[in-house]
Amino acid sequence: MQTLNIIGAGRLGQSIGRLAAQAGYRIGSVYCRSQASAQAACDFIGQGAPLASLHDVQPALLTLLAVPDGQIAPVAAMLADSGRVAAGQVVFHASGACEAALLAPLAARGAYCASLHPAFSFAEPARAVASFAGTRCALEGDERTFASLQDLALAIGGQPFLLAPGGKLAYHAALAVASNYLVTLHALAQQLASRAGIGAQDAHVLLGELMQKTLANSLALGPATALTGPIARGDADTVRRHRAVMSPPQDALYCALGTATLGLAAGRLDEAQQAAVAIALREGGCGVGQGE
Numbered sequence: 001m002q003t004l005n006i007i008g009a010g011r012l013g014q015s016i017g018r019l020a021a022q023a024g025y026r027i028g029s030v031y032c033r034s035q036a037s038a039q040a041a042c043d044f045i046g047q048g049a050p051l052a053s054l055h056d057v058q059p060a061l062l063t064l065l066a067v068p069d070g071q072i073a074p075v076a077a078m079l080a081d082s083g084r085v086a087a088g089q090v091v092f093h094a095s096g097a098c099e100a101a102l103l104a105p106l107a108a109r110g111a112y113c114a115s116l117h118p119a120f121s122f123a124e125p126a127r128a129v130a131s132f133a134g135t136r137c138a139l140e141g142d143e144r145t146f147a148s149l150q151d152l153a154l155a156i157g158g159q160p161f162l163l164a165p166g167g168k169l170a171y172h173a174a175l176a177v178a179s180n181y182l183v184t185l186h187a188l189a190q191q192l193a194s195r196a197g198i199g200a201q202d203a204h205v206l207l208g209e210l211m212q213k214t215l216a217n218s219l220a221l222g223p224a225t226a227l228t229g230p231i232a233r234g235d236a237d238t239v240r241r242h243r244a245v246m247s248p249p250q251d252a253l254y255c256a257l258g259t260a261t262l263g264l265a266a267g268r269l270d271e272a273q274q275a276a277v278a279i280a281l282r283e284g285g286c287g288v289g290q291g292e
């Protein structure tokens with residue numbers, strides 16, 4: 001039976017701990033900022049020894065550092081200084097934006113270091129445990145960790161995949177655009193619908209159905225083929241008229257996205273159409289529309 005230590009047992013640490021325990025892993029040392037917090041995590045996981053000090057960490061094949069991103073490097077340094085991680089043990093963090101290199105002090109002691117990022121929102125551990133199955137888990141770092149971390153990811157119901165060296169930030173930026181910016185676009189569309197006098201409930205249905213169908217088209221056909229609308233048709237006049245109803249921040253966003261959209265549509269438009277749309281997106285400067 002493999003042992004998993006958890007340093008930082010908050011939302012992600014508790015969830016992974018419980019999933020791992022259910023999959024037959026033994027949960028060893030559990031350490032948080034407060035021992036009460038570590039005890040509560042062990043209660044949730046159903047296993048584990050809550051510690052008051054990093055110096056009490058027991059040997060384990062796997063150690064997860066699930067502290068906030070800004071704490072990974074200092075906690076890794078403290079764990080290395082504690083001398084409680086031996087050569088050949090696997091230590092990994094779960095940050096999406098940071099690389100395994102944050103664990104360098106542990107690697108210097110002979111530990112094999114990696115990051116394993118589940119592309120999942122651990123808002124609340126009980127809900128996370130119930131819905132984690134099928135989550136993609138990006139693995140990066142020392143290849144000597146890959147076999148045991150792939151086994152762990154599969155055992156807890158995840159779908160592991162390897163990230164190329166140096167790809168971590170672009171990977172995380174891709175997730176941020178796909179998830180966060182989709183929400184930002186929804187908010188912009190809501191503001192414009194409101195400006196048209198459409199009530200919130202009607203806008204919810206109108207925009208929700210359109211966004212869902214558009215996303216389904218883009219996933220099925222690819223972005224360039226799924227694209228419709230004035231820019232895809234080379235309709236510079238409509239682009240210009242849209243801009244007239246925007247506030248300056250809306251206009252700035254519309255122009256930036258419009259320029260990227262024009263790039264997607266380029267294969268369908270002749271040079272004159274592309275130039276006309278580009279001018280409509282640039283004229284008057286972006287973010288200086290007529291709106292409020």
Ligand SMILES: NC(=O)c1ccc[n+]([C@@H]2O[C@H](COP(=O)([O-])OP(=O)(O)OC[C@H]3O[C@@H](n4cnc5c(N)ncnc54)[C@H](OP(=O)(O)O)[C@@H]3O)[C@@H](O)[C@H]2O)c1
Pocket residue numbers: 007008009010011012013031032033034037038065066067068069071075093094095096117118119120121122123
């Ligand atoms: N939450 C998500 O949806 C999600 C998704 C993917 C990846 N991640 C990654 O998972 C990691 C943890 O995120 P989280 O959301 O689980 O954070 P969290 O809920 O805030 O939990 C952080 C845990 O770390 C402990 N901690 C903080 N500073 C510490 C220190 N100096 N020494 C020891 N323990 C310390 C906290 O202890 P106390 O309980 O005593 O305060 C807490 O148990 C981050 O790298 C994050 O990027 C999170």
